[in-house]
Amino acid sequence: MPRKSVLQRLLLLALAMCSVRCLAAKHFxxxxxxxxxxxxxxxxxxxxxxxxxxxxxxMPDKASxxxxxxxxxxxxxxxxxxxxxxxxxxxxxGAKAELVTVNRTKIPPATEDDIYRRIARxxxxxxxxxxxxxxxxxxxxxxxxxxxIQNSQFAARAIEPHSTQAGFMFFDVSGISAPLAGARFxxxxxxxxxxxxxxxxxxxxxxxxxxxGKP
Numbered sequence: 001m002p003r004k005s006v007l008q009r010l011l012l013l014a015l016a017m018c019s020v021r022c023l024a025a026k027h028f029x030x031x032x033x034x035x036x037x038x039x040x041x042x043x044x045x046x047x048x049x050x051x052x053x054x055x056x057x058x059m060p061d062k063a064s065x066x067x068x069x070x071x072x073x074x075x076x077x078x079x080x081x082x083x084x085x086x087x088x089x090x091x092x093x094g095a096k097a098e099l100v101t102v103n104r105t106k107i108p109p110a111t112e113d114d115i116y117r118r119i120a121r122x123x124x125x126x127x128x129x130x131x132x133x134x135x136x137x138x139x140x141x142x143x144x145x146x147x148x149i150q151n152s153q154f155a156a157r158a159i160e161p162h163s164t165q166a167g168f169m170f171f172d173v174s175g176i177s178a179p180l181a182g183a184r185f186x187x188x189x190x191x192x193x194x195x196x197x198x199x200x201x202x203x204x205x206x207x208x209x210x211x212x213g214k215p
Contacts, residue, residue: 026067028148033166036083040211041185043201048192049086050159052201054185055079056208057168067148073118074174075110077152078185081166084159088193092165093157095189099171102182109169115149116141118172180205 036042039053057063057077063070070077080097084090099107110118120140141149154167173179187201 027144028067028152029065030152030167031065031079033079033081033164035164036081039081039208041203041205041208043203045199045201048090048198049084050090050190050198051083051085052187052203053081053083054203054205054208055081056180056205058180066152067142068115068119068145070115070170074172075115075118075170076173076179077168077170079166080154080169081164082156082159083164084161087161089161090159090193090198091157091191091195092159092189094191095187097169098186098188099179100184100186101173101176101179105176107171107173109153110172112149112153114172115170116146119145180209182206 036051036053037044039055041055042051042053044051055078057065057079058071063077066077076099078099082090082092097109099109101107152168154165154169156165156167159165171179183205185201185203185205190198190201192198
């Protein structure tokens with residue numbers, strides 16, 4: 001075999017091995033959150049000086065930050081941003097989130113186990129066996145994917161004064177062709193520093209879909 005051909009093959013092999021290493025070494029990095037008022041899809045409460053915003057990761061370029069291909073297994077990742085411009089802390093300890101589709105289907109955020117089970121048993125490959133198997137599902141997932149699922153989710157219990165908290169909520173939209181069209185996001189159970197419940201937040205996702213630059 002000519003020496004040039006051997007060198008070419010060795011180079012291709014080295015590039016392939018490098019690509020595999022880079023893929024294996026990929027780790028999830030949380031996007032930097034801007035102030036909630038800077039996002040198109042938001043609900044501002046001026047009296048409480050609190051703003052809630054949503055940024056769906058519904059496009060391939062945005063979703064490329066993830067190791068897990070959530071869209072392929074029926075989940076919609078939504079980046080949730082909450083900014084407190086007031087002087088008192090806000091409690092999210094008892095808050096409840098819900099995505100309501102245009103057809104009034106109510107979808108709560110998926111739990112870690114929900115995502116583990118879906119990865120291990122994708123939509124369309126569901127076994128009739130009704131027995132739960134979260135431990136088996138989790139054990140079949142790579143450590144990098146488990147780390148991403150654990151670290152990406154919105155987990156803030158409070159928002160300190162003049163600060164922003166953010167993270168992802170994953171919604172099971174399998175079987176829904178256009179889950180964001182006409183959908184609304186609700187957040188209830190938010191309380192001020194004295195324990196008083198604030199007016200619920202309602203964010204229409206059409207604000208995101210109709211934003212300038214959105215394809």
